[in-house]
Amino acid sequence: MFRSLSAAVVATVLFVCAPALLACGDKYVVPTRGTWLQRAPADRRAGILVYTARPDLSRLLRNIDVVQSLEKVGYRPHEVRTSADLTRALATGTWDVVVVSGADAAEARARLSGAVPPTVLPVLDNPGPAEWSTAKRTYAVVIKAPIKHQAFLDAVDRAVEQRAEALRKAARRG
Numbered sequence: 189m190f191r192s193l194s195a196a197v198v199a200t201v202l203f204v205c206a207p208a209l210l211a212c213g214d215k216y217v218v219p220t221r222g223t224w225l226q227r228a229p230a231d232r233r234a235g236i237l238v239y240t241a242r243p244d245l246s247r248l249l250r251n252i253d254v255v256q257s258l259e260k261v262g263y264r265p266h267e268v269r270t271s272a273d274l275t276r277a278l279a280t281g282t283w284d285v286v287v288v289s290g291a292d293a294a295e296a297r298a299r300l301s302g303a304v305p306p307t308v309l310p311v312l313d314n315p316g317p318a319e320w321s322t323a324k325r326t327y328a329v330v331i332k333a334p335i336k337h338q339a340f341l342d343a344v345d346r347a348v349e350q351r352a353e354a355l356r357k358a359a360r361r362g
Contacts, residue, residue, distance in 0.1 A: 234264035234284035234348045237306070239274050239296060240267060245289035248333040252340050254287075261341060263348075275299070285309050285347040288325065304354045307347040309339055311335065 200213055236258050240246045258265035266281065268274050283306040288296045293310035300306055311331045312323055322328045328350040329341070331343045 203212045223349055232348075234263055234351070235279065236263050236265040236285045236287065236344060237274075237277055237283040238265060238267045238287045239289075239292060240269055241271060241274070242289040242291060244291070245311055248289075248311055248313055248335060249340075252335060252337050254340070257337060257341065258344065263344070284351045285344060287311065287344070289313075290315065290319075293327065295322075304351070304358045307344060307351045307354075 191195055238254055240248075240249065255265045255267055266277060268277050274296070278286075285307045286296055286300070287309045288311070290310045290312040297305075297308045300308070307328055309329050309331065310323060310327055311333060312319065313333045315323065315332060320330075320332065329343050329347040331340065
């Protein structure tokens, strides 16, 4: 009798006090909700082409194992090291983002085709203010070196989201 009465009292108290208990930190406790940090970006199955022909980009990305990092979060990365490999990869693959050195960005952009070409993501090595502002105006997303692992993944996420938005706009138009 005492156990059933205790269980009834506890159930009643929890039922009455439940809204007050959720007041602080409910986004962390309630399993159906999550923080913005836990939300996945638009499409983690996107194809990412990394063009590392220049030694400066290889040096900048050395601290980050780019292919492994991108695969770990669900992207489909592919790394090419020569201009001929880049041409083949662009002709045969469907890429959402092309990561290049800042010096190769204009060339890579000129090679891209299609109604909505892949997003070019240039990596700039300690750019000056003029170079940085020009790159920000020219490209949707730009990375400034030195690069941290999470900053690189965040930039790729933004580039994928920008490409997805461009595809949605193109679909609405045509």
